[in-house]
Amino acid sequence: MVDVVWLIPALPLAGFLVILLFGRRLGDPGAGYLATAAIGSSFVVTAAVFFDLMSMSAEERRHVSTLFQWVPVGDLRIDLAFLADPLSITMCLFVTGIGTLIHLYAVGYMHGDERFSKFFLYLNLFALSMLVLVLGENLLVTFLGWEGVGTCSYFLISFWHERESAATAGKKAFVTNRVGDWGVMMAMFLAFEAVGTISYGGLNAAAESGALSDTTATAIAAMLFVGAVGKSAQLPLYLWLPDAMEGPTPVSALIHAATMVTAGVFLMTRVNPVIAVSHEWVTWLIAIVGLATALFAATIAVAQHDIKKVLAYSTVSQLGFMFLAIGSGAYVAAIFHMITHAFFKALLFLGSGSVIHGMHHEQDMRRMGALRKLMPVTAVTFIIGWLAIAGVPPFAGFWSKDEILLYTYAKSPVLYVLGLVAALLTAYYMTRQVILVFFGEARWKDHAHEHGAHGDLGVHDDADTAHADHAGHAHTPHESPAIMLIPLVVLAGLSIVGGAMQLPFSKDLHFLEKWLEPVIGFGEADITGTWPYDNKYLLLGIAIVVALAGIAASVMVYAKKKATPIEPVVLEQGWYYDRAVTAFMGGPGRKAFDGIAWADAKIVDGAVNGVAKAVEGAAGQVRKTQSGFVRQYAAALGVGVVLLLGWFVVIRGIL
């Protein structure tokens, strides 16, 4: 079965091609179901490959299938090849699994949109790219997928491109990601120069055998991290992700929460032997950037009013946790958290989409409240997602976050304490969101008639008309159709039991670790015998206390109203970071660009024209006597004669 790994990306490709050719004929909902079937069958193939790998011994679980030579020049031999191993298949499983659920959800969510089939065209193209990314056997195939998902992300963020903000957000995402891509390119060049290949097998083998010098390894690791910072929205390049919420909500769930943004974490894990032989400062850099991002984004999430922006900043923050894990050598924990996060964050985004759908495109939480009675399924599943992200046992997020904190402590207690603070904030802002949306008083009643008064991500005209069939419901929030609720229920189930893949109680319960061992064995930190390892139950207890404290504080503020909310403008504005960058780009940056364009016209070209003017002055008298084409002919003839004369003179002269 492992030989058919190429089918995994081929199926979404087939879906893409069919929709490209027949999309309009398939229409709504045909194109949606077709796209769902394409990625669904991809999931089935992935599962088959997974079980096939399981049946092999751990050493055999590495299968390379080469389609053809892609870029062969000289010593550079790059194949279009896929690597099926525990890491890539794990990624494929959750990409196709969650992808299928989100495709299905989108059939309901996008119903009635005038560009329905185009949406699924992009969605399948995205799935293809993401699968190429994780299945790549070398850095260039991964980069093909890497840029592919970036491009699809651009298409989908600016899907409602008539809206200025959506178009701008898409462009911003693409350009910001390109900054990171520069790093990935540099890493590839360094790898080729140092070890003569950019295949993961060759690169990692060179690192493990000592053929890769630690200086080069450091440079490669650092450059790949630059790429990861861009793709996975870490400081200082996270800016594009909150804006990416301009895209339809299924896109936010699939691309900007569950899959694409975790590509950076995947890439770091893929090259863990290189990181392992790098100078130590790289791991510190990764851990500190991750932690700083986790804290920074969490503080911003505390003061957001847009339901999706809270989740966006939360995603940035959770990705920070994953990088904290990478920096601490906890690759299993990083992948573990990546998977559980995919479950509960996809759930939360889809839930928010259900709320937005039910609220007729209202996204401002200040105009929500008390929705649990009107949207019971959405509310219950959302609450499960909340418990998972807040770190309440036995929900999935608790186990993965705890595992990260355990390794973090082993690296440095300071990182651990700050990580706890981020966890506390997470529980706090998520509780705030749940209360504002589903509990308390129904604030939407007062605003129901104010159709124009939306948040900055508010209604889009087309979407509004597109959803005209819902307009008949007046403005009472309503529960979403079954096709949207089924994915919510499945994801809620996964968010409850997802932790079971890696439980801390006994080595026998470390299923994920054993499974990933052949891939991460070299780079994974060994913490057995350290103080946190021996006291892991104490740390478990602390984590629970922190989560409950965060929840309790939020309940006191937002439900019991015992204290005024702390939502300063500085946090609402994201510490003014985005604004400062934008101001710089639009101000001095633009002036500098303008200056160069001006200099080109006035100085570089001006010098040339100055010379030309002088010549023209002399020739002007002659010219005036002629006109139109005659003049041009004459000019050409004249030049030709001069040329010929010069010719003979030069040649004769030398002869």
Place this chain on the structure above:
Amino acid sequence: MSYPILTSLVAVPAVGALLVALLSKNRPEWVKLVAILTSVFTGALTVWLLSSFETADPGFQFVSKHEWIKPWGISWHLGVDGISLFLVVLTGVLFPLVIVGIDPHHDHKRYLSWMLLLEAGMMGSFLSLDLFLFFVFFEIVLVPMYFLIGGWGYEGRIYAATKFFLYTMVGSAFMLVGIVTTAMLAREQLGRLTFDLVEIAEQADFATNTARWLFLAFAVAFAVKVPMFPLHTWLPDAHTQAPTGGSVILAGVMLKLGTYGLLRFGVYLFPEAALWSRELFLTLAVIGILYGAIAATMQKDLKRLVAYSSVAHLGFIVLGTFAFTSQAITGATMQMINHGLSTGALFLLVGMIYERRHTRQIAELKGLQKVAPIFAAAFMVVMLSSIGVPGLNGFIGEYLILIGSFLTARWWTVVAATGVILAALYLLWAYQRVFHGEPDEANRSFPELRIREAAVLLPFIGLIVFTGVYPKPMLDRIEPSVNALITHVSEKTGYESPDTPEPVEVGTHQEAQP
């Protein structure tokens, strides 16, 4: 003797041009038919050339050599190798597309006649292996382009055409002196006067300083043609004012005379001098990449924007040329074709916009994607190719240039690679302003892509995708000739091309399982 295909490639369009010129003005349909038939036939010949090209042979193939002006050692010497092959094919493919797809608004006869003469000149330039012959074709190319811009261009056409002509002429003057002096000096060594490129390059050895001067004389002509910073300012004017067909040919193949010339008549003829000057050219190339991109960002005219993007793209090609590695030069050669496809198609699309809206001002266009989604999609694919998104052709060339240049010119490459960020910036920003948003009154009736337009664009898009996914057929034909060129440089100068280590075998080191 086998069929003289290379001579035909020059002769057929030349004869076509003559026929068109002789036909009556009152028979436009005959004029058009002759032009189409000639260009299509020439295109078919190039495809046949491609299919019968010996892949692994690095030397010149289909060589045609006849004495021409015997006392001066000038011969009709044509030949094609991996470096020129695809330029010839691109020329053969672009011309029929332009002739079929774009109508000049007046005076079809003369327009088509100049077009075919231009094609003959381009073919001759890419095929000539004689310095004198090359110079003749290099100059012939100028004349039709001058008239195409001046006769069928836009409001500032006379200024632009004159500027284009004078600029190139000045460069040519340097080259002419270079060619004559080269032949004279070679005579002292070879014992006879010859302008034959291969003979001189393989057998003559110039004094170091002399060769450097000669190289610079050639290089100035080519640097103008590329164009390289700071000699580029004729290009935005020429492009903006040229009729669409002229722009497509100009960007598609004509600029490549510069980059091709640098390889064929610079590096091949004067290897030591080329190596000696590499830092200068690398620096100018990198400046061109960034400067062109920044200038493109601030343009208000869509055509000027694409023109400046050419400055940036050709900077990459020059970077690769002067990196002297197999990957970089192969990439540079490939990128000449890629740029021809993507920028050629961009000029076609901008031309279509102009036909519909009679403006090229970005500010006057808005929301076209909503009213013409297929048109927008075509623009998007071409744009992504120009940005260098993997899976499309532009990326492969750029990537090879950069990875190859990194080995010998690391820091230049580090800076040059930031150009890919800027490429995304200026193109996406332009796309947003032109295609995104709600169309206003003037743009609401923007017509969708027409069948004929789609038929012209489809070959471009097909090649863009195919080359991006499967570049091997192209690389396999380019690489042997590039390697031969590098070997030639090594033999003449003792230059050692960088060697990357043998990759470590996977699984040689088994980590003990804990």
